[in-house]
Amino acid sequence: MKNFTNIIQIVLILAVSGLYILHFKNEKDVSVGPASHTENVGKDTNPVASGGVVFINSDSLLDNYVYFKNKKLEFESRQNRIKSELEGENNKLQRDVESYQRRAPGMTEIQRQIEEEQLMMRQQKLMQRKDELLDNLDEEQAKSSEELYDRLAKFLKEYNVGKNYQFILGFQKGGGILFANDSLDITGPVLRGLNEEYSESKP
Template sequence: MNKLNITLHSITLLAIATLFYFQFSSVKQGATDLQDSTVNTPVINFSPGGIVYVNSDSLLEQYEYFKKQKSDFENRQSRIRNELKSESDKLQRDVELYHQQAIGMTDFQKQQKEEEFVMRQQKLMDRKDQLLDQLDEEQARSSEELFTRLNNYLNKYNQDKNYQFILGYQKGGGILYANDSLDITKTVVEGLNKEYKAEIGSK
């Protein structure tokens, strides 16, 4: 189960905007009087430096808060996996032991034992569902917290920058080309890590 990477990796850091607008007009007059078609394309004006982007992949690789959350989540996954495996292995051993001893049991004893195994199996499945639900909730909270942190930081960061768009760029995403001169990832990561370091240092 690797939901955190897929979900956090898919968070929109701010906005991925793709603007398409086509306006076509043509005028035809008579069979002997064909005029040229006209194409009116709207001009969208952005002030110089009005758009920048953050590389989402690089940010998640370098943001210490995310790396800590990812590590904690993976450790939690590992503990759950070990717990479930331990219970499953114990049940399997008990079933094998029962088969070895069943020849000396009465039908009533066999029935009781088999009912016990069914109950234990169901309990194990319920426990698995409970733990996976808890992981889903943790993942959702972590995703929301990550988005909130990024959003809050970028709002502060942009107060004196006045960018019109801060886009989230990642390989295979909606933005097909991004000029390196518009990349503010390094600055943003440094600022986020500085805030996070100050936060954990105050605890």
């Protein structure tokens, strides 16, 4: 029985570690960027000549793009539901293990064996459920990222008609571009266009 108890305790620790992984995924994956940049949002900078190179402030765009903000809230809600489910199942299993430990001395060997097998099966299902939920969350996040990219690419292709920009770069603090002249910033008009498009697409 002592070996069984040790195994169960280790498994419970692993199950709880899944919750911490989920927490840090939330901190790392859902966050938009190192800071909020809104100083150029809602206003145009100097007119940019067509045919050149322009940039979009990625941080400002994601901070203020309503579609992305809504998706972020949905993702966080999904994470919280998963975290709550895993915590609830883990706590219930922990209580049942402690109950078994208190009752074990008065049980027959067969009774102990049956209950230990039941508890082990439950912990295995809990671990499988944790892996399944986290895998689904990763898939959901990858799909959302792809949808966001497709939306931006489609919009920018249409936005560039008549302007003929050679490159539309994404500027982000800590990224590969160390300096960009504000006169090349098209974040404001692009953001307004994206939000208008999203607003019109909603039922």
